[in-house]
Amino acid sequence: MALGARAAEATGATMAERVPARLALPVPGVEAWFCELVRSAASIDAMRACLAPAELARAARFGQPVLRDRYIVGRATLRHLLGARLALAPERVDIQRGHRGRPHVTGAGGLDFNLSHTGDHALIGIVATGRIGVDIEHEARQLNVEGVARKFMAPAEQAMLAAQKPDLQRRTLLRLWTCKEAMSKATGDALSAPFRQIDVALDAGGARVAGGPPPYAPGRWALHALHAPGDHLATIALWQGP
8 A cells, every 4th residue: 555545544534635744764763744734624523533531631722723623633643653653543542641741652662752833734753762852843934033042042053143144044043943842852851951052063964963961962862854845844853862
């Protein structure tokens, strides 16, 4: 069966709706999936059926229907992809919240996963061993470059940005942000991570961790840029920790 057909079967999507696209990543044991979060009402209802009670309760707390629906589609797609990996029905995938609320699958050995979304799209990463964090942003996103750099970027990163023209500054900052956000999601620190102490170097070979305090010290991290559809910037961070 072709990959697209398997993905359609896994998510219960109709032929008229987009199915997750597996992104190219030359790293053994790692999967990256790009997901469209817009679905028909019927498809969303079908996807809701595989969610756990805690997920349904969280979905109900969203004040805006569009945010609720994006959450349902993202979680259901995650469950189907994990279920396909574990040979389980999606509703039988036991997702629990662990250290600092970071989710994991009970009884899955070393399997780890992470999800990030921006607007109507999501990125899902799955790894056989180790820890994974992912982040995705739209390349056109506008932001206060100077303010974000001052608050979240290391001195060497700020110096690099200061030497660039405005639009390149913005795109470089987004790339750095996806790296740091992906790392903070791998550890479970999220926005409490010491972003200004994590130094990410960008060069022709991609991105690498040039410095940082434990657990963000170089040597145990690999950063991989992804070519995501629709002018999105995305990064997968792989951590051989804790």
